[in-house]
Amino acid sequence: MIEVKAVSKSFGEVKAVKEVTFTAPDHQVTALLGANGAGKTTTLRMIYALITPQTGEILIDGVNPKEHPEKARKLLGVLPDTRGLYKRLTARENIEYFGKLHGMSDIDIKNRTASLVEDLRMQEFIDRKTDGFSQGQRVKVAIARALVHDPQNIILDEPTNGLDVMSTRGVRRFLEKEKQRGKCILFSSHVMQEVAAVSDEILIVSDGTIAARGTEQSLMELTKATNLEDAFVHIVTNGEGHE
Amino acid sequence: MNKQIITVMLKEIKDNMRDKKSLMSSVIMGAVFMPVMFVAMMNFMVSMQKDKAEKQLEMAIQGSANAVSFISHIKTQGVKIKEFNGNPTLAIENKDEEAVVVIPENFAEKFEAGVPAKIEVYYDATAKGTTNMTQQRIKSLIKTYGTTIGMTRLQLRGISPSLLNAVVVEEHDVSTTQSKGAMLLSFLPYALILGLFIGSMYLAIDTTAGEKERNSLEALLLNPIKRSHLLTGKLFATMTFGLITMVVTLVTFKLVMPFMPLKELGMTVNLGFKNIGILVLVLGPLAIMAASLQTIIATFSKSFKEAQTYVGLLMLIPGIPSFALMFLPLKEKLWMMLIPILSQNLIINQIMRGEEVRATAIIAAIIGSLLVGLLLALLAIKLYNRESLLFSD
Incomplete structure (x- = not known):
């Protein structure tokens, strides 16, 4: 479970995140939906302790990442928005490296990699050097290495960005399975379709704040819209409807 | 040593061993090309002087x-x-x-x-x-x-x-072919120190600016490892390459020694196991300094290319004492042995002249270089800890 309480962050004059509060519980997919630059990535980066919030508090299964960054990261599996791999290493070696950094034993890494290869369907390229991988293959390896330690909490920043239909479906299927296993999944996206397809709760992020929250259904009822996109536009423009 | 540090170090070594470009630029260029060049130059000079006279x-x-x-x-x-x-x-x-x-x-x-x-x-x-x-x-x-x-x-x-x-x-005119040859030989310290710098250069850049450029840094920082441990592992890998290149350079020099026209120059350079041991001892600590300096510069650089430019310029610095000593003969004092690069220059020159290197000089050289190297390593780690590390571009 991830708890975010009144968290803010400014970069110089710019207030990127303002007093944001929300909870992403276990057994659920929570989505941060917002336009580019709305503050999604900054919020996520504060959760995984890459940047320190100026106010507020974050708890990951009760652990504050500001005070115990290493301990918090053990509870988290993160796919950041930059997902470069080591090109001279094979996909398996990329995953092993992160597993070792998590302090896992060789046997554990081997078993976990086998199950990730199965779930993400990476059999064909798992022992190839990652140089020249397709976007879809790269994201799969990046997800696998982020989740090699089988964390309870999973954060994904724009996971299906730039993926084709088949790869997107593969990632969605994987997330669905992880949810069934009781994981807390928090992801950010600007793609309405995707958010509507996979999330149990939607948080609409606009201008550094959470403008609205609810299920797809409740957000549409709230704004009297017939689809999520119209609801989203209605919320971020304060009911004016157009940009 | 911390297990995570070893993991990072081994990964960087494996990763870079697979890169033909980095192996070429460090080992081949630094360790093989330079000594061979050196021998060719010396032979050319001696044969030219012979021509004139005979x-x-x-x-x-x-x-x-x-x-x-x-x-x-x-x-x-x-x-x-x-x-x-x-x-x-x-x-x-x-x-x-x-x-x-x-x-x-x-x-x-x-x-x-x-x-x-x-x-x-x-x-x-x-x-x-x-x-x-x-x-x-x-x-x-x-x-x-x-x-x-x-x-x-x-x-x-x-x-x-x-x-x-x-x-x-x-x-x-007391200048002889010997003293002219000796002047060429005074370039040798630079050749050896440069080998060390060339050896660690590629890794220093690849593990910092390279990591940033290939967008793998953020994911790496998300692992439960202290940044100081992360950078320590990277520094160890960088140093390892520097040390390997230095040892290979020394071995190459030892191998090409018979092809140097030393007899014609009336010189006897004893590059036996004892002297090679001394060279490894006094040059070794420089690896920490070279790796840390290069890493600091590469961490600051916005891109791989920028890092290459600046780190390349850095290689001129170890040349300064070598060139200065060519023109300003210096009476060696013990305190000079505490100054990194200068001390290595002086000791290599002593070996070239066939003098016995004193133990105190060796110890002073090791202490001085280690100290400066460790300070620079700490500075590199401190810089790596900044929040802005990810966003400097």
Whole structure:
């Protein structure tokens, strides 16, 4: 479970995140939906302790990442928005490296990699050097290495960005399975379709704040819209409807 | 040592061992190319000096019939006469001849009359190397001949030729091929230190600016590892490459030693196991300094290319003491041995001169370099801990 309480962050004059509060519980997919630059990535980066919030508090299964960054990261599996791999290493070696950094034993890494290869369907390229991988293959390896330690909490920043239909479906299927296993999944996206397809709760992020929250259904009822996109536009423009 | 540090170090070594470019640029360039270059340069220099001293002089002469006694005189000096017909200026411009001597038709006439008889020498003063030596030897031969004849004439008139020499200059040129060779050898410290810098350069860049450029840094930082441990692992990998390159450089030098014209230079350089051991001991601690300095610069750089430029410029720094010592001979003091790079220079020079290196000097050199290296490593780690590390671009 991830708890975010009144968290803010400014970069110089710019207030990127303002007093944001929300909870992403276990057994659920929570989505941060917002336009580019709305503050999604900054919020996520504060959760995984890459940047320190100026106010507020974050708890990951009760652990504050500001005070115990290493301990918090053990509870988290993160796919950041930059997902470069080591090109001279094979996909398996990329995953092993992160597993070792998590302090896992060789046997554990081997078993976990086998199950990730199965779930993400990476059999064909798992022992190839990652140089020249397709976007879809790269994201799969990046997800696998982020989740090699089988964390309870999973954060994904724009996971299906730039993926084709088949790869997107593969990632969605994987997330669905992880949810069934009781994981807390928090992801950010600007793609309405995707958010509507996979999330149990939607948080609409606009201008550094959470403008609205609810299920797809409740957000549409709230704004009297017939689809999520119209609801989203209605919320971020304060009911004016157009940009 | 911390297990995570070892994990990072082994990964960086494995990753870079697979990169032919980094292996080429460090080991091949630093460790093999440099010593071989060095030997080639030394041999070239020695053979050029030999040429000057020993090669038979060949003189292209036009109108040799006009000065029979001159010709027979220079023949006794071991000069080979080559008859020349044509345009002397053109022959030199076309590099057919290095110098041409022209004896005018009225030479004998003037010579017998006792008035200055002219011999023309054509040459190119801007020419380099052996050409320049040839013309100098020709002119000095002619001058010696003229002086000898002049003296004979004075003697015939009952005047002592020594009256002409009111003042004599006695030259004592103590420069020898040996001291010139020694000057070249004083470049050796730089070659060895440079090997170390070249060896660690590629990894310093690849593990920091490279990690950023290939967008793998953020994911890496998300692992439960302290940044100080992360960078320590990277520094160890970088140092390992520097040390490997240094040892390979030393071995290469040892292997090419027999091909150095040391005997011709009258030098005996003892690169035995003891001296190699001393070199490894005093150069080793420099690896920490080189790796840390390069890592600091690469961490600050926005891109791989920018890092390459700055880290490349850094390599000129270890050259400063080497060049300074070439021109400013320094009396070694113990405190100088505490200064990194300078101490290595001094100790390598001592070995080259065949002197015994004192234990105190070795210890001082190790302590000084280690201390500076560790301070720089701490600074590198401190810089790596900044929040802005990810966003500097």
